[in-house]
Amino acid sequence: MNDMGPPRFATTRNATPVEAAQRDLLLADPGFGRVFTDHMVTIRYADGRGWHDAAVTARGPISIDPACSVLHYAQEIFEGMKAYRAADGAPVLFRPDANARRFRASAERMAMAQLPEDLFIEAVERLVRIDADWIPAAGAGSLYLRPFMFASEVFLGVKPSSEYLFMVIASSVGGYFKGGKPAITLWASEDFTRAAPGGTGAAKCGGNYAASLLAQAQATEKGCDQVVFLDAVERKWVEELGGMNIFFLFDDGSMITPPLGGTILPGITRDSIITLARDQGIEVREERYSIDQWREDAASGRLRECFACGTAAVVTPIGEVKTTGGSFTIGGAQAGELTMKLRAQLTGIQAGTEPDPHGWLHRVARD
Numbered sequence: 394m395n396d397m398g399p400p401r402f403a404t405t406r407n408a409t410p411v412e413a414a415q416r417d418l419l420l421a422d423p424g425f426g427r428v429f430t431d432h433m434v435t436i437r438y439a440d441g442r443g444w445h446d447a448a449v450t451a452r453g454p455i456s457i458d459p460a461c462s463v464l465h466y467a468q469e470i471f472e473g474m475k476a477y478r479a480a481d482g483a484p485v486l487f488r489p490d491a492n493a494r495r496f497r498a499s500a501e502r503m504a505m506a507q508l509p510e511d512l513f514i515e516a517v518e519r520l521v522r523i524d525a526d527w528i529p530a531a532g533a534g535s536l537y538l539r540p541f542m543f544a545s546e547v548f549l550g551v552k553p554s555s556e557y558l559f560m561v562i563a564s565s566v567g568g569y570f571k572g573g574k575p576a577i578t579l580w581a582s583e584d585f586t587r588a589a590p591g592g593t594g595a596a597k598c599g600g601n602y603a604a605s606l607l608a609q610a611q612a613t614e615k616g617c618d619q620v621v622f623l624d625a626v627e628r629k630w631v632e633e634l635g636g637m638n639i640f641f642l643f644d645d646g647s648m649i650t651p652p653l654g655g656t657i658l659p660g661i662t663r664d665s666i667i668t669l670a671r672d673q674g675i676e677v678r679e680e681r682y683s684i685d686q687w688r689e690d691a692a693s694g695r696l697r698e699c700f701a702c703g704t705a706a707v708v709t710p711i712g713e714v715k716t717t718g719g720s721f722t723i724g725g726a727q728a729g730e731l732t733m734k735l736r737a738q739l740t741g742i743q744a745g746t747e748p749d750p751h752g753w754l755h756r757v758a759r760d
């Protein structure tokens with residue numbers, strides 16, 4: 394650890410920020426992950442020196458050595474979170490403490506230096522504050538924040554890096570899925586798995602995504618929006634999508650979501666939905682659910698609704714599942730009623746139009 398205390402941030406404002414009129418044009422239809430703000434945060438770590446050189450600077454390319462170890466051994470983790478505008482226009486974050494904690498857990502699994510949680514939150518807050526004009530108006534979108542960290546030691550030996558670069562960038566976003574269909578279609582991959590017991594499935598690391606891309610490409614080829622992965626051992630239990638958790642809603646009013654346990658990413662949206670559902674007396678079971686049961690329950694009507702959830706896509710109805718053995722639809726491939734109610738509750742809390750009984754909103758203090 395750094396015994397000189399937490400690093401102080403040096404701030405250098407972007408000398409040529411995007412003009413307000415141009416920014417308004419970009420914010421009119423930002424899509425996802427293409428429109429970036431004027432600034433970024435960097436903090437460096439070195440063994441023996443701790444966290445140092447914390448800075449907010451103009452967003453721009455970074456230069457790394459070709460032997461930078463992340464390029465070879467993929468020691469990299471990230472987070473995804475959003476800033477919204479409160480009714481009074483002030484920027485707010487949703488459960489940033491949970492992202493900070495998960496970032497540390499991911500770092501631990503990947504044998505990386507663990508960024509103190511308060512420093513993580515301070516870094517995110519500083520970027521949101523300096524780029525607050527990039528937060529779309531309430532209801533029009535949000536500012537997606539991407540904290541990430543990678544092994545930056547220049548060394549080809551295989552070992553945990555002795556140096557890391559932590560960064561935060563931000564992107565103004567609208568909706569995640571294009572096309573405006575009421576519900577998405579999933580491809581159930583039988584060829585590929587996302588995570589195995591003892592592996593890195595519970596860590597938010599880039600490598601998990603790299604491993605999911607071929608399955609995602611197959612899903613796209615089959616005309617599906619996303620891939621849903623089955624467990625790696627028996628190849629029958631539904632786990633999650635490439636970047637979203639999954640919920641099943643039944644005709645008796647209860648819900649199931651697959652249990653965490655190392656192969657599923659502990660989503661903050663997943664946890665929030667479980668809490669909101671239980672608050673209103675809905676029985677939520679964290680229980681294994683098989684692809685065969687899914688098909689059977691969709692056909693019998695026992696399964697009423699199904700949705701995926703995550704920060705980027707919020708709560709997204711699932712209407713159809715395709716497999717090599719045929720496809721089946723859920724609830725007439727329409728958005729389910731309870732699904733949309735839970736979605737409205739969650740987005741209402743984030744927008745400040747619904748009560749926040751669990752204190753999930755975090756106001757970003759002014760300078």
Ligand SMILES: *Cc1c(COP(=O)(O)O)cnc(C)c1O
Pocket residue numbers: 473597633634635636637638658659660661662663702703704705
């Ligand atoms: C990030 C992520 C999720 C969703 O997590 P949230 O905290 O809800 O955004 C789900 N699954 C995977 C694999 C992820 O990487």
